[in-house]
Amino acid sequence: MQRIVVPGEKLTSTPVRIENTISDKNGTYTCIMGYFDEDRKSLIPLEGLWQPRSGDNVIGVIEEDKGTMYLINLKAPYKGLALAKFVDAELSAGDVVSATVKQLEKGGTVMLLKPTRLNGGKIMAVSPSRTPRIIGKGNSMLKQITEGTGTTIVIGLNGIIWLRGGKIDLATTAILKIVEEAHTTGLTERIKVLLSGNKV
Amino acid sequence: MQIRTVTGDYIRDLLASGAREDGRDMLDYRRITIKKGAVPNAEGSADVNFGNTRVLVGVKLGVGEPMPDKPNEGNLITSAELLPLASESFEAGPPSPEAIELGRVIDRGIRSSGMIDTKALFIEEGKVWDLFIDVYILNYDGNLFDAGTLAASTALSTARMPKLEGEEVIREGNLGKLKVNNIVTSCTFAKIAENIVLDPDGNEEAFMDARVTMANDEKVIRAMQKGLSGSFAPKELENLLDITFDKSKELRKHIESAKE
Amino acid sequence: MGGGEKPQLIINGKRLDGRASDELRPLKIEVGAVKNAVGSAYIEWGNNKILAAVYGPKEALPKHVQDPEKAIIKCRYQMSPFSSLEDHGRTGPNRRSTEISKVTKEVFQNVMLLEQFPGAEMDLYIDVLQADGGTRAAGITAAAVAFAASGIPMTDIPFAVSVGKVGDELILDMNKIEDNYSDADMPVAISPRTGDILLLQMDGNMTKEEVRRGLEMIKKAGETISKVQREALRAPYEKTLDKYKK
Known part of the structure; x- marks a missing residue:
């Protein structure tokens, strides 16, 4: 059985470890809107934010050229950062780039690898x-x-x-x-x- | 900071090929909807959508004092508010120059068209009606001028006229309508590189070089405002005046057929 | 409370608008009313008409407001100058709206999982287009739906409503005229999952027993309000599901 669940809604009466949930002694509750599969105990987000993982492909817009690095707007709670020494072509503010996540640093900065300009479009x-x-x-x-x-x-x-x-x-x-x-x-x-x- | 979904080159190339992002012709309006009386507490109101642009106008009347230089006339007070709710690029705080320009351009069309006879808002010596027109932006996707003017015209033409009993303003019950002598609408054009489009959306406004708004009634032009650092040739403007007279018929029809 | 001659607010056990003492006004919520926002909701509660919109999370600015441990919430509650049946109101923040913005923000600081977004901000805007009493409660109720629709993780969807007092009688969900002439007003926000109280304000006079009973009325009304909130969130999804049901 699958059902649409909203934040605070009980998924199970026993604590289970599922992403985007919280548990207390009475059960496990969803923190997001999702599609919950009772049998498989899986919660598919219907609304949700991107959580950076290394290797993720992302697209962003160059916000600032800081000389040694580029600040990249990812339309996310995290600021993208790419070191200029690893970038082949010169990039400038407003350029759309694709890049790969290296890692999420403390304080909400996402280190990016190989930002490549996407021309036009x-x-x-x-x-x-x-x-x-x-x-x-x-x-x-x-x-x-x-x-x-x-x-x-x-x-x-x-x-x-x-x-x-x-x-x-x-x-x-x-x-x-x-x-x-x-x-x-x-x-x-x-x-x-x-x-x-x-x-x- | 807001991410733009298109680059300037994309918009310019598209226009050069004779197309717009949403498939409209150069001189087409987006889908327009009007809901009049959207906020019944106000004396008059209208909720207007131009595509994803949404503007709510509320009209209120109250007792005030005349301006010293116009002792026999009521006051027309128009202001526009770019609510931060409406766009990531609008900020809370005192009105921006853009909000002030918007309010003033809408005001000029209404004022010069004689739509409201300010002399009829006179009550007695030292006492007149203040007529407030508040233009509330609820979602931004370009062309606030035309949506704002259309909402203001609709709200005014459906507004009830409060009455004064002693010191008390009666705003409910058996009231007449605010007298409206005319209907003004406006047409706003954006010039992007060599191309001119009517009713620019948010992406087009982000890359326009110049903008011009022309407000008119059935007979004459009542207000104009050119904006931004780009320019228009006189021939272009003459052509746009013709288009404005033509398109304003369409806009007036929207007001006439607006529903509660 | 209000000045002027006090009207009789309860006649033969019925309120001026015909409601029973524990009856809510009609309540309607719609998700997605503000296209540009990450999450939004429009609420009509009695004659109140209110929009709530959420933007972010994004980098908190200016930098000195950033919290390296968690996200901050900025909240701005505002009434439109044409919202009431009375005179044109003033625009811009005043002492009342600033206080409401603060206590509203604190409700959501409780339920949002702020630690997931260090250094970020979430912006909540509540614009009251038309007001008829109880706008802060309606604003919080709508904002909770806007946050849920935004996908920012939260532990619960809070609701809010107020209880008032007329003479010896407690009345639920006061409209403007009741609010003006009542003997007490107690707006409360609750997390229905835990029953915890996230907002509590009161002015006027109430006994301890009345406060206890008032909270019970609010808890009971919450069942209805929560249901409307949840149905509003599910509605767009169920609509498309229905569309393709054979």
Whole structure:
């Protein structure tokens, strides 16, 4: 049985270790809106923020060139930082870059590796809780959109998506549909129909 | 700091190819919705959406004193507030120059159109009606001028007129309507590189070089305001005046058909 | 409390708007009313119309307000100058709105998991578009939904409501006219999961027994308020789920 749960709602009557929950002697409670699977005791976030892990691919915007390092806006509670000596091309404020998380430091700074400029195109910001669904199992959803639109798409786990070329409007529509319907089943099929030009 | 979802090049390239991000034509408004009487405690009100831009105008009347140079006229007081609730780029604190400009431009259209006869707001010597128009921005996605003017015109044209019984202002019950002589609307254009668009959204406003607002009634232009460091050629402005007269018919229809 | 001639607030056991003493005004909450915000809610509670919006978490600025251990919350409660049936109000913060902003912030400092975001700030804006008594409670109730919708982790969704006193009678959820002429007003915010009191204010006169009974009324009303809050949060999801149900 799966159900939608909201912060403070009891998931189990015994303390269980699940991410984004708190426990007391009476049970375990969710701290976020999520989809809770009673049998598997899993909580899938419906709304949630990005929690940086090393190796995460992110997209950000250069906020400041500090000479020895770049400050990168990740639209997150964390400030991105990349050392300039590891960057090949000169970057300037306003540039959109993709990068990899090295680690989250104390005080809320995310150290980034290999920031690479993404030229042209546009970005869109979505709830980071939706990025796994947009990517899909083994990249399947993303591949479907890319092939259906001819748009180049890079997804940052921090919820920022970069798009360039092809039928960019259609790609945007498809992504927004996934954002809205991430918790439903049969989504892959509906996106397929959308991309093939039939009204869903 | 807010992240822009597009770069200037993206917007400029798109316009050069004859397209806009949301698929509109250069001289199209976004979807406009008006809810009049949205805040019944106010004497008049209207909640207006231009796409994702949302503006609420509340109209209040109260007893005040005339200005020394206009002893026989009531006061028209228009102000705009860019609520921090409406955008990450709006900050709490005293009104920004942008908020003051917005309030003043909306005020000028209403004032010069004679929409409100300030002489009719005279009560007795030393006592007049103050007419407050508060433009409240609830979500920002560009073109606050036109949404604000449309909301203000709708709120005024549906407002009730309080009455004075002794010292007490009666605001409820059997009241007449505030007398409105005219309807003013405005059209705002953004110039981005060589292209000119009507009703710029937030992304377009972020990269516009110049902006011009033209407020008019059915007959004449009533107020204009050019903004930012870019410029318009006289020929361009003449063309935009024609478009304004044309488009304002559409806007007036929205006011007429607005629902509670 | 209010001046002027005092109207009779309870006639034959009914209040002026026809409610029983322990009856809430109609309550409606909608999620996502402010498109630009990370989380938002619109509440209509009686004749109150209020928007609450959350931005962040993001780097706290200016730097000297940063807490290296946890996030800070900034809160700004404000009434629109056209919110009341009376004269045009003043704009900008005053002593009343500053106090409400402070106690509201403290409610959310209790339930938000601030330690997860050291050095960050979360901004809460509560704008009262129309007021009819009990705006701080309605604002907190809406803000709790806005926070939950934002995805920022929190231990519970608090609710708030006030109890007033007219003569010897306790009345729940006072409107403006009741508030003006009542003998006491006690707004309270509670975390329903624990029953803990997160906001408590009172003015007027109440006995210990009345405070105890008042808190019980509030707890009971909380069941209804919490239900409306939770349903508002689930509604957008259930709508899409329903859409594709065979």
